[in-house]
Amino acid sequence: MGHKPVVISDPYPQQLERIISPEKKAQLLQLVDLKESTQGRMPDREFDSYLGEAIAIIGQTPLPRKRLEMAPHLKVIFNVEGNFYQNIDYDFCFQRNIYILNCGGAYADAVAEMALCFALDVGRGVTREDRLFREGRERYVLEANRDAVQLTGATVGLIGFGLLGKSLKPLLEPFQCRVLVYDPWLPDNYIKEYGCIPVPLHELLSKSTFIFVLAGVTTENQGFIGEQEFNLIQNGSIFILMSRAAVVDFDEFVKRVEAGQIKGATDVFPEEPLPKNHPMRKLDNMLLSPHRAGGIPQAFYKIGEMIIDDLTLIMRGLPPMRMQQARPETIKKLCSRPVEKHE
């Protein structure tokens, strides 16, 4: 102790036990002198007292310049929330080459599986017909299949092609879909290298039978799928919202499903919990999932694994390879408000 490098753990509202398995924690303790918040947020005073020696911080603690200047050995900040907050002096970090790493990649596999599941489920009416079955109103064979849509061979649109899109793409491969991608932050050639077809948003919406919304919220894209955009979508298409409710005009989305133009699935809502009397709770062709696509136990433990891997690399004088690095250009455009989602 004392001779090992100091790492501060203040992951609130996340909990260290949730993101690191006992075995991995033992491994981490071999490697570093871990200063842990015992319950809830670490008191400022305690936190500050560790800064002088700390090489790494695990958590979303506010880090204005004043605090960062107290941490001359700091090399990395591990965000374990998945969202970036405007409570860090990012410019200072970029000048000092302090890494700000994000755990979002830990959930990507789990969310991609769920997105595929939603597409298959809504395309074939699986959840809907299961409900009818429980009510004794099931319809055998062809009768319930008249509106069935197969994923095999369909045109699929991905709105946003970050970690999540890149995790979903391989799952679509055996279905031999034509995969259209709209992502204004990426060059066309980049998208093509993944075997996808870059298109403008309106083309994606008007041509795709399955539409996946995978884009994070930025200062620039709130509600960018609104009335006009929904007008472009073909009758019978399937609209799957995986990333953030704020990128679509949510009322419009609900309205279109209600009207029977599209079928939908969503893992996110403008308010969570959704009001008990919200009309979407009654929609036959809307699959409802209470923000659980990513947060499975395996995904949480992957965060700890990633932290240890990247911390080890950094301590060896190598660049981190597993978590996503905040970048100067985009960090200020990413503005997720702190959803209290791990309670």
Added chain:
Amino acid sequence: MGHKPVVISDPYPQQLERIISPEKKAQLLQLVDLKESTQGRMPDREFDSYLGEAIAIIGQTPLPRKRLEMAPHLKVIFNVEGNFYQNIDYDFCFQRNIYILNCGGAYADAVAEMALCFALDVGRGVTREDRLFREGRERYVLEANRDAVQLTGATVGLIGFGLLGKSLKPLLEPFQCRVLVYDPWLPDNYIKEYGCIPVPLHELLSKSTFIFVLAGVTTENQGFIGEQEFNLIQNGSIFILMSRAAVVDFDEFVKRVEAGQIKGATDVFPEEPLPKNHPMRKLDNMLLSPHRAGGIPQAFYKIGEMIIDDLTLIMRGLPPMRMQQARPETIKKLCSRPVEKHE
């Protein structure tokens, strides 16, 4: 007319319009002189009157030796039911090299998609949590995920590796599963060539987290997954029944889901419709699907496409390539009773 080869269409209980699109039908009429049953089964007398010239029969009409002997030019019988019946003198057909072709392959893609959907849905509790959401009892994020099982990286067992297993295998590829296969009709090396691991049934059951039952019913395998076999399955595994209810001890299956040992999904039932008061209608962890995995409009139309393709080949003096050929060794072991499933 008259100069074109004669083909008899007597597809009852299937309907020709359901399995052949208008475009394809026009194409077929160019090719052959089609003798159609106008409604329901073709009267025997009419049927017999065409046999002397017929080169092909579309349907499951009884064909004892006497009738077959009336058809000296017959080259092929297209079964459009998916099941073989014991109403044909198969030996006679094999001696005369009359093809008996089966349309089962037309459904394989659709069933494979559905099987994957069931696995993902039950693994992540998608339908179950949607139901709770509608009741206003949804549980956000981690709470509903405690029993979530990811397909990615899981050990998967396929019981039966015919057309259906071979259609499902590629869909599993991006999930990097270890795929165990039990199929007593296939040599181990054959299974290995598909990148699967051949194992005995007990090993498959005890090691797999996802178990897919894809085996057709034969005279030899009714109820072969019974009490002892269910005992081998790990707690928390997911059991998905896609092929025929008769291959499992169905009551035992329901019992295990009820007891919480396994979660389940089924597309087939011992009786269809299932009695309204059947207890499985209330099971939280059983996904219920009323025999609709295969019978989607696209799959039905594929049957007609396959018939035209194979008929064209046969008329050109080439072997059929699209439908499955009945084989002397197995035809008598395949004993599906006529499910009246297309009504």
Added chain:
Amino acid sequence: MGHKPVVISDPYPQQLERIISPEKKAQLLQLVDLKESTQGRMPDREFDSYLGEAIAIIGQTPLPRKRLEMAPHLKVIFNVEGNFYQNIDYDFCFQRNIYILNCGGAYADAVAEMALCFALDVGRGVTREDRLFREGRERYVLEANRDAVQLTGATVGLIGFGLLGKSLKPLLEPFQCRVLVYDPWLPDNYIKEYGCIPVPLHELLSKSTFIFVLAGVTTENQGFIGEQEFNLIQNGSIFILMSRAAVVDFDEFVKRVEAGQIKGATDVFPEEPLPKNHPMRKLDNMLLSPHRAGGIPQAFYKIGEMIIDDLTLIMRGLPPMRMQQARPETIKKLCSRPVEKHE
């Protein structure tokens, strides 16, 4: 002995030791009473003496009706040459449901690897530049690359889509090629199911940068790629002949490579050995391979493995699954003359 079923082994010009490993042979001897030719062809008299009890024959021994009638228990004939000869009464076999199985599939993997190797090698001038290097005339970096053609993203044409084409297709998958297929024995929809594009021959020739000839010789297709067909090929395309020399006008092929229109590779020749003074031995852009694409030790041993697998199935009353079955329609069109290729 005597109680085990009798199997006659008369594989000449193949040798049993080459196609069956010692371990596999021991396994076979457990299973059956093997009557072996000790050296070269089995004497007729000896052969005939075993027919009464034989259930299987391994080899290409002449089997006119008279002989077949002496073998009432015969269920299967294993051809271990890869070519079918006109020395069997096939009609009789088909009537009696005696399987005639072919070992061609055992080589498919090895030939597919080699075909891909030829494409990459000729496309990039690998063998050619290695020769120059040995002569001290190598050209570094860009200079030797002016005519380099990448497989990645290229249009590829497969002429013939049997076992060999189906083995090559997956190897091309990561290169994201557009794969055109010409095979007059297959329906378009069959070809599409493998993710290929069915086209007429002239379209394949005029659009493909890499052309693979994979079609076996039949009574109908000798020399079907001749002067007119070569005229259609783009300058700079790569023409790879893997199956049989007789399907192309070989002199024309050599002439086109000589003229610099195309680059070529061939594993087969109209005469083997090729005359020592044949001009193609001097062509810079022709890769020469002395009929060795398939016949590697691993492939030969696979034949024995396939025989045991299929024999076991047949003895259990199940259809064979590993070797290719001769079919009544095509057997008489397959007319390979006996190449003495295993000496």
Added chain:
Amino acid sequence: MGHKPVVISDPYPQQLERIISPEKKAQLLQLVDLKESTQGRMPDREFDSYLGEAIAIIGQTPLPRKRLEMAPHLKVIFNVEGNFYQNIDYDFCFQRNIYILNCGGAYADAVAEMALCFALDVGRGVTREDRLFREGRERYVLEANRDAVQLTGATVGLIGFGLLGKSLKPLLEPFQCRVLVYDPWLPDNYIKEYGCIPVPLHELLSKSTFIFVLAGVTTENQGFIGEQEFNLIQNGSIFILMSRAAVVDFDEFVKRVEAGQIKGATDVFPEEPLPKNHPMRKLDNMLLSPHRAGGIPQAFYKIGEMIIDDLTLIMRGLPPMRMQQARPETIKKLCSRPVEKHE
């Protein structure tokens, strides 16, 4: 002019015309005010005169701090050589968040194709047997195949898993190889996510039938595959050197191929051109390639495409996505000396 942002092009020893197609150049000229070196290196004085306005530099021009301070608007330096040189004040760039981007990725596809080609070619003796054929000494069918090694199903070792390894991995997928990876800069979990097995070097060497050396030279790894390491390699294995000659003890490599322990292929040499009398020019089982795996016309043009894509992103205030970013930790370990390879 003047209103468009200034970009300096000084790519020597590379040439702008080689890395950018005429169409792409026209596009670039629309976008920026391009200051080009007319022939050879741009005179220092001219170069300096542009720095005050320049936002980007294309080339490997020396950039000590003094010069960089003259360029207050500089955002990105495009290295078009593939190697990093110690002629830039990297620390200054990192503090100022000036990107240093590398074009190495443009060659990765082409090199991966070539690496696969070498493996197949040497494994099957393709080039060797072609040479014998030209000498009239070809050996038909089995005779030349006694030492043939199939890639299908083999254990493959990748030494280094950067861009090149990641481009090669998918090409190996259809061969169902077990892929071992040794890369000391990467965590095991990272390697596993690509479906590979992370192993120590000695394990890779002793278990792999095909060994690919794909690691760049660093200050730490020169000659790290030497006598002891070659001792670990199995007889008959195939050793393919794609990246840099300096990472292996080259004489030892040649010795082992000469002795018949291994077969080899190499695209790189300790000296280029290799002395005319070098003994390796005579080795039967060594495939010789004069540093031409990457430098094909298509790859060169890809560099220009990448530059335009990343420059466009940077001008839009977004991070570059196509070229590889120099990283503070590793830049000083990368010490390739300037090979004059594009002459």
